[in-house]
Amino acid sequence: MTPAELSRTVLRSVRGAVEEQELSVPVPARIVVQPPPRPGCGDYASNVALQLARQAGRPAREIAEILRKRLIGSAGIARVEIAGPGFLNFTLGDGAQVALVREVLAQGDGYGDRSAPSARGVGGGDVADPGPCPDPAPSARDVVVAEALARIRAAAGVAADDGGQAAPVATPPDLTALIARLGVDEARWVLLRPAAQDPVRVPERPVQRESNPRFRVQYAAARARALRRYARELGFGSEPGDVGAPVGGHAAGDGPSAGSASAAQSLQTFHTLLATYPSVIDLAARLRAPDRVVRHLEATADAFFRWHDVYPPLPVGEQKPLAVHRARLALAEAGGTVLANGLRLLGISAPEHL
Numbered sequence: 559m560t561p562a563e564l565s566r567t568v569l570r571s572v573r574g575a576v577e578e579q580e581l582s583v584p585v586p587a588r589i590v591v592q593p594p595p596r597p598g599c600g601d602y603a604s605n606v607a608l609q610l611a612r613q614a615g616r617p618a619r620e621i622a623e624i625l626r627k628r629l630i631g632s633a634g635i636a637r638v639e640i641a642g643p644g645f646l647n648f649t650l651g652d653g654a655q656v657a658l659v660r661e662v663l664a665q666g667d668g669y670g671d672r673s674a675p676s677a678r679g680v681g682g683g684d685v686a687d688p689g690p691c692p693d694p695a696p697s698a699r700d701v702v703v704a705e706a707l708a709r710i711r712a713a714a715g716v717a718a719d720d721g722g723q724a725a726p727v728a729t730p731p732d733l734t735a736l737i738a739r740l741g742v743d744e745a746r747w748v749l750l751r752p753a754a755q756d757p758v759r760v761p762e763r764p765v766q767r768e769s770n771p772r773f774r775v776q777y778a779a780a781r782a783r784a785l786r787r788y789a790r791e792l793g794f795g796s797e798p799g800d801v802g803a804p805v806g807g808h809a810a811g812d813g814p815s816a817g818s819a820s821a822a823q824s825l826q827t828f829h830t831l832l833a834t835y836p837s838v839i840d841l842a843a844r845l846r847a848p849d850r851v852v853r854h855l856e857a858t859a860d861a862f863f864r865w866h867d868v869y870p871p872l873p874v875g876e877q878k879p880l881a882v883h884r885a886r887l888a889l890a891e892a893g894g895t896v897l898a899n900g901l902r903l904l905g906i907s908a909p910e911h912l
Contacts, residue, residue: 559634559654560661560833564602565589567635568646571628572606580624583613591648593830600639600647601654601830607644618644655829656885659798662832662892670836670899672715698733699758702749702905706848709903714843740764743906747772750904753849771856772906775897778859780912782894785871789887792872794879796891801825802882804868821868828861828893835896839903848904855900862893 559567568589575581586609594603607622614621622644629638629646634657637649662669696704736745744764751771752758768774789795804821835854842850871886873879898908 559650560658561591561602561837563634564591564648564650565604567632568604568606568625568629571625571632572610574628575624581610581614581621583610586610593834594647599641600637600649601826602648602650603641604646604648605644607640607646611644622646656798656800658829658833659885659888659892662895663796663798663888666895667899667902669895670839671713673712696730698730698736698745699749701730701733702746703848706746706750706851706904707843707846709905710839710848710851711843713903714840716843736760743776744770744772746904746906747852750848751852753847766912771859773912774863775855775859775901776907776909777912778862779894779897779901779908780910781866782862782890782897783910785887785890786894788872789879789883792879794884794887796888797881797884798888799881799885801869801885801889802880805870824861824864824868828858828865828889831858831861832892832896835900851900851903855897855904858893858896858900862890862897866890 565588568591569586572581572583572589573585576583576585586606589604589606591602591604594600607625608618610621611618619640622640625646626638626640629635629648634651634654635648636651639647639649641647733745736748739745740748740761741764744761748760749758764770764773766773768777786796804825831854835858838850838854842848869886869889871883871890873883901908
């Protein structure tokens, strides 16, 4: 179950409660579900009961209990709990994570992209079609942000401000100079990473190591592709399924139980970031904030490496490929798909090798 599907399920529960006169409130247009603020509080959370409490003139926890009873037993939801003043915390069923991986792999380049197939894969470092710019003499940042937003908004299904007929804007001199100094990918990343109100911080030179977030994201995408190549050499492919138990999942000084919990959390975080990628694209489009996509890719790459270290997708030594290796490979490929799709929207390459 994806966050969008969970949102629709909660919305149906509200609509049902209103139709059966358990609640007397206007049915909201949409329900927001998102990862809980603290680990151990389920897979997703919603404050819908708190939002409805004032209109209903009833305590939020009372409304949450009405919705909880309606949501118990819903397909894909294993557990619904009420937390704090009235938050609903959802734990998804065991099959939800497998279904997510299957969905990402099935959609491939189209995961998170509601645009027409012909609109996918535009650019990839080319700055010749930036879309509308707010300044008659746009700066490097104006051009790169406008171009990324045009892709993001198309992927979110938002119509172009100009009907898709924007004239190409010449590459400004400061962008030409920045590309000459840093290269296309690093230049675009540097310009897109800060939020609109924050200044751009230009490094002296690009650093091709994991301390550089742009390199880390590209490296994670390339690593996912490399795992698929290595698996083929070993004679097996991917198949979504149970990824099994972590290997060496506890840090020095932690007991095995603490380490297992940490490893499980790394797995859950990775799944959550893959599941919420489409909603991040929608939010970035609404807020005109490509930096949201950048930060999500950074978090996804970091989660990929944490998960990869304790759930190795490839067999070690003389070990033969098992079902867990096929499942882990499928999850790695899903992560690589999300990273490559996000980089493509930003106009940054997702190389096969680094």
